[in-house]
Amino acid sequence: MIKLNIHEAKTHLSRYLPALEQGETILLCKRNIPIAEIRPLPKPREQPRPIGLAADRGVELPPEFFEPLPAELLAAFTGEAE
Numbered sequence: 001m002i003k004l005n006i007h008e009a010k011t012h013l014s015r016y017l018p019a020l021e022q023g024e025t026i027l028l029c030k031r032n033i034p035i036a037e038i039r040p041l042p043k044p045r046e047q048p049r050p051i052g053l054a055a056d057r058g059v060e061l062p063p064e065f066f067e068p069l070p071a072e073l074l075a076a077f078t079g080e081a082e
Helices: 006-021 071-078
Strands: 002-005 026-030 033-038
Antiparallel strands (some): 026 033
């Protein structure tokens, strides 16, 4: 973890970007007291996620799955239940 005061971060942030790209975290401080973290974002997928990963597992939904929910259960979800 890299510890930087605000002034140094404002002045030299571009120096620390390669370390961020490698997964390093920057602890941003104000008068040596930590106030924030700068972390790298996760790398985006290079290929789209395939559709139907569980198609061969035989998952079947019963017909009741598609029926409307009971009124008391819907009321509980919307906060109207007592």
